[in-house]
Amino acid sequence: MAEIRLWNTRTRSKEVLQPIDPDNVRMYVCGPTVYDRAHMGNARPVIVFDVLYRLLRHVYGPEHVTYVRNFTDVDDKINKRSQESGRPISDITEETIRWYHEDMGKLGVMVPNHEPRATAYIGEMIAMIQGLIADGYAYAKEGHVLFRVREYADYGKLSGRSVDDMIAGARVEVAPYKEDPMDFVLWKPSTDDLPGWESPWGRGRPGWHIECSAMSLALLGESFDIHGGGNDLMFPHHENEIAQSRCAHPEGKFAKIWMHNEMLQVEGKKMSKSLGNFFTVHDVLEQGIPGEVIRFVYLQTHYGKPMDWTAEKARQAQATLRKWRGLVEGIEPSPSPAPEVIAALSDDLNTSGAIAALHKLAGEGDLAGLKASAQLMGLLLDEMGDWVATRFVDSGGLQVGVNAEVASMIDDLVEARTKAKAARDFAEADRIRDGLSAAGIILKDGKEGTVWEFGELVDLQKLEELQ
Numbered sequence: 001m002a003e004i005r006l007w008n009t010r011t012r013s014k015e016v017l018q019p020i021d022p023d024n025v026r027m028y029v030c031g032p033t034v035y036d037r038a039h040m041g042n043a044r045p046v047i048v049f050d051v052l053y054r055l056l057r058h059v060y061g062p063e064h065v066t067y068v069r070n071f072t073d074v075d076d077k078i079n080k081r082s083q084e085s086g087r088p089i090s091d092i093t094e095e096t097i098r099w100y101h102e103d104m105g106k107l108g109v110m111v112p113n114h115e116p117r118a119t120a121y122i123g124e125m126i127a128m129i130q131g132l133i134a135d136g137y138a139y140a141k142e143g144h145v146l147f148r149v150r151e152y153a154d155y156g157k158l159s160g161r162s163v164d165d166m167i168a169g170a171r172v173e174v175a176p177y178k179e180d181p182m183d184f185v186l187w188k189p190s191t192d193d194l195p196g197w198e199s200p201w202g203r204g205r206p207g208w209h210i211e212c213s214a215m216s217l218a219l220l221g222e223s224f225d226i227h228g229g230g231n232d233l234m235f236p237h238h239e240n241e242i243a244q245s246r247c248a249h250p251e252g253k254f255a256k257i258w259m260h261n262e263m264l265q266v267e268g269k270k271m272s273k274s275l276g277n278f279f280t281v282h283d284v285l286e287q288g289i290p291g292e293v294i295r296f297v298y299l300q301t302h303y304g305k306p307m308d309w310t311a312e313k314a315r316q317a318q319a320t321l322r323k324w325r326g327l328v329e330g331i332e333p334s335p336s337p338a339p340e341v342i343a344a345l346s347d348d349l350n351t352s353g354a355i356a357a358l359h360k361l362a363g364e365g366d367l368a369g370l371k372a373s374a375q376l377m378g379l380l381l382d383e384m385g386d387w388v389a390t391r392f393v394d395s396g397g398l399q400v401g402v403n404a405e406v407a408s409m410i411d412d413l414v415e416a417r418t419k420a421k422a423a424r425d426f427a428e429a430d431r432i433r434d435g436l437s438a439a440g441i442i443l444k445d446g447k448e449g450t451v452w453e454f455g456e457l458v459d460l461q462k463l464e465e466l467q
């Protein structure tokens with residue numbers, strides 16, 4: 001059995017994964033708050049932990065891995081979106097969850113074993129909060145329940161901060177119901193226009209952190225193997241999860257290994273709405289970039305390093321995948337992935353090393369090995385290959401995916417026009433140009449010949465009639 005080593009943020013060392021129960025390797029990853037489409041940064045942990053999930057299933061057996069990723073469906077951001085749009089909360093959360101499944105599915109991401117929604121675990125959260133109050137780790141005041149951070153001696157260990165450093169550096173909220181500014185909310189009161197549940201502290205709703213503690217306990221138990229998420233969640237979210245869970249269940253270990261992925265940039269810059277480089281996964285898919293290409297670009301960078309999304313990388317990834325798909329067409333994958341690919345992935349998910357090994361397999365002509373190994377990483381899967389029938393054309397500076405058949409139909413018509421012109425049959429040349437124009441295809445004559453691009457609307461019917 002391959003030995004998997006993972007960098008543990010908690011101990012700051014690479015550790016051999018020794019599952020608590022090899023018959024049930026357990027992983028929890030913090031999922032999205034569902035009020036909007038997932039952006040390109042959100043997709044990184046989803047892809048990273050999908051590769052780990054696939055590796056764990058390969059090593060321990062598919063039925064011996066339990067992967068939980070939650071949906072946060074109660075949150076002030078959702079409430080705000082509902083108030084702004086006038087749409088019911090459930091419409092927004094249901095729609096966003098559907099989008100999430102669609103978008104992540106296109107990236108070749110497997111659905112985890114459990115996708116708990118926070119609103120289905122309110123009772124478990126209340127029970128955990130009651131226990132924390134009973135043991136003196138939490139207190140209720142003015143309809144709020146707060147966690148007493150100074151009661152948990154190891155607070156800050158994960159991110160390597162002391163409580164006093166955190167007070168100095170963090171945006172801690174001072175409030176009259178708090179004993180200490182660092183104390184964080186477990187429960188807060190809801191007004192009538194906000195979602196709320198009856199509790200011993202009045203009608204209210206949970207704080208964000210308690211949901212992951214309650215859902216991981218319900219689905220994975222007091223101790224489990226791996227907890228993952230973006231490194232932007234390390235503080236305060238993960239520190240708070242640890243404090244709640246360890247104090248509520250001191251006999252449990254909560255998560256043994258903590259894994260954090262680094263952030264994503266676009267063309268060397270932080271993605272932000274003000275810079276105009278903020279993209280959702282859906283935006284990029286709509287630009288005609290296949291999900292498999294996005295996945296490949298992500299896996300070229302180790303999860304522990306910042307990754308830069310660039311159009312050039314996408315172009316190269318597309319060329320590589322197109323070539324590989326051509327090579328493995330009709331080839332039966334070998335029964336087991338190549339040892340060097342498993343070795344690279346087992347070394348703290350060295351996905352860039354694994355891709356280098358895939359290039360080597362392609363170069364050596366081990367196509368069955370290439371296919372099996374790429375599939376272990378969620379690449380070259382049969383169900384993700386439709387895009388290869390697509391050709392990419394430059395249209396107004398944008399790469400647009402076109403069905404290859406349609407593209408060659410247009411190519412043929414453009415060529416027929418060029419020939420007609422050469423034969424001085426201008427009536428025929430004009431007929432083709434006008435017909436293409438009516439079908440929404442714009443021709444540009446230049447020194448290098450004629451190129452075409454799409455106009456606003458393309459009418460396939462007219463295009464076919466023109467042939």
Ligand SMILES: [Zn+2]
Nearest residue numbers: 030031212237
């Ligand atoms: Zn969480």
